[in-house]
Amino acid sequence: MNRAKRFIAAGLLALLPCVSGPTMAAASPMAFIDKQIAAHPGETGIYVLDTGASALLARAWLADHAQQSIEVQYFIWSSDNIGILATEALLRAADRGVKVRVIVDDLLIDAPDKTLLALARHPNVDIRIYNPKHQVGTPFYKRALNVVTDFRGVNQRMHDKTFIVDGKVGITGGRNMADEYFDYDREYTFRDRDALVVGAAAQAMRANFEAFWASPLAVPVESRFDGLGLMKKNVKVADAEVQQVYCELHAYAQHPENFAPEVQAAIAATPAAFERLARDMAWGRVDFIHDMPGKNGRRWSLGGGGQSTDALAKLVSGAQESIVIQSPYLVMSNKAKALFKDAVARGVKVRILTNSLASTDNMQAFSGYRNQRKQLLKMGLDIREYKPDPVNRSTLMSRANPPETPPLFALHAKSMVVDGMTAYIGTFNFDPRSENLNTEVGVIVHHAGLAQRLRAIMEADMHPDNSWSAAEEPDQYVPLTQRGRVRLWQLLPLKPLL
Known part of the structure; x- marks a missing residue:
């Protein structure tokens, strides 16, 4: 739903009586989850949420069945359809006594001031803003002063994305809380990926939330x-x-145009699907990796690395045969280039899928990649660039009522598989910003079966039907004006910020 339509809807909602949002069938799903955890002591169950529909249904169903607590961390929370419905789902959980805590990064939060304050007034809701130097409560002149006096500080963001229910179940991965991450933007949407975890890794995820x-x-x-x-x-x-804010949120979620009945029905049917999902879960050792708040101890420079950087570098340095990566942005620091040069030198085959100029949502990041693309290819990396209209788009966009004209598709998944034995799914982009500035999270999965299934999915995205070889200069498929704009960005010294 576009911004103008949202404002119109808000005006109409003010005329509606206060009604409660949609309710789901009462059940005891957490008892089922408890049995799964008890059957695998000390282990983690993991399931890959590879489509926007599955990721949305999992979050909605878990929010509706939380019994004690919901903790969420997000880099982006928009006031579009998905953002509003997610907010309303948390409000309904709070209404029935669930303790809800939310941490949102300040840079790209999109919510009216009074709405934030109204939600925080709920006795079961607490909201905190991470590193507020840009948006929430900050006048424009203070923003400008922050940039001048604390340049590193304004660029240090919380890129974490976690959703934790009752300390038992967690979701992490690439998706923010906005339409384009769940196939609900009709013009531009992301090919993304999350991991649902049950057990030990969910507990580690919650511990990290407590630290933040x-x-x-x-x-x-x-x-x-x-x-x-x-x-x-x-x-x-x-x-x-x-x-009034609470009434408007509930009324919005009650309206069929905003929360389609078929989506509600799918959420209600999720318990049966969850039992099948549990059978398909991979159980074993799963390490939840994360950074500390602030990323590192640097205050006057843009470097410094981080715990997530070190964990992923260790995976790359330990590779013996193959590394397969998906990253929407690919800008390698000198350290990263040395790491991958060493891997290639010892015979490791490295394949990477990133966005093309035709699909990218970040022209600045693409300019950094474009500056080093030939060098990376010369190093021996096999790089492919995602098409804006891949053949598998229709399969991945499996939601109800898809648009007649398919939206432009872009890669946003951040994943890696090493030697077909170990997999990473998380928030880390292969660029200096994730390496040194933004806090990141993710799961490292030590399970050959899951790693090989994920590699097959990633290799399907790399098929010529879905991506171009970077060696074939895919920039030729975009207009000259767009190529001209990215050349201008290439001239600027932006690499540490990309």
Whole structure:
């Protein structure tokens, strides 16, 4: 739903009576999950959510059946259809007594100030903003001052994406909370990937959430609006306004145009699907990797690395036969290039799928890749670039009521398989920003069966029907004007920020 339509819908919702959102069949799914955990002590069950539909249904069903707590961390939370419905689902969980805690990065949060404050007023909802230097409660002149006085600080973002229910089940991966990550944007959507984990890794995920929650960088949203001076916005929300926000959210989710009945039916049917999913889960050792809040101890430079960087570098340095990677952005630092040169020198076959100029959503990041593409190919890397209209797009976009004109498709999945034995699914892009600035998370899965299944999926994306060989200069398929713009970006010294 476009922005203008959202504003129109908001006006109509104000005329509707306050109604509750859709309810799902009462069940005890957590008892089933408890049995699975008890049957695999100390292990983690993992299932790959490879389509937007499966990732959406998993989150919705888990939110509707949480019994004690929901903790979420996201880099982007938009006020589009998916963002609003996700907010309403958390509000319904809070209404029935579930403790809901949310950490959202400040850079790209898209929510009205009064809505944030109203949600935070709920007795079972706590919201914190990570590193608030750009948006929430920050006047425009303070934003400019932050850029001048704390350049590294404004560029250090929380890129984590986690969703944890009752400390038992977690989801992590590439998807933010916005339409384009779940196949609901009609013009541009992402080919993305998440991992659902049950057991030990979910507990580790929750421990990391607690570390971020306790960090001084995670600031209660209420404190961002309590200032009367020049450095904070002075925004207040009355009791009647709080209730109006809640009514509008519930009414929005009740409207069939916004929350299609067939999607509701699919969520309600998820318990049966979950039993099948449990049978297909891979159980074993799964390491949840993460960075500390702030990424590293650097304050005056843009380097420094991080714990997630070190964990993934260790996987690459230990590869003996093959490395297969998907990353939407591919800008290698000197350290990364040395790491992959060494891998190729010892006979490791390295294949990488990244976005083409025709599919990328980030022209600046593509300019950094374009500056080094020939060098990477000369190193012996087999690089392919994702098409904006891959043949497998219709299969991956399996949601109800797809648009008549398929949207432009772009790669956003961040995954790696090493030697067909070990797999990574997470948030880490192969670029300096993920390496040194943004906090990242993900799971390293030590399970040959899952690793080989994931490699087959990634290799299908690399098929000539779905991607071009970088050696064939795929830039030829975009207009000259677009090539001209990326050349201008190539001239700027942006590499540490890409």
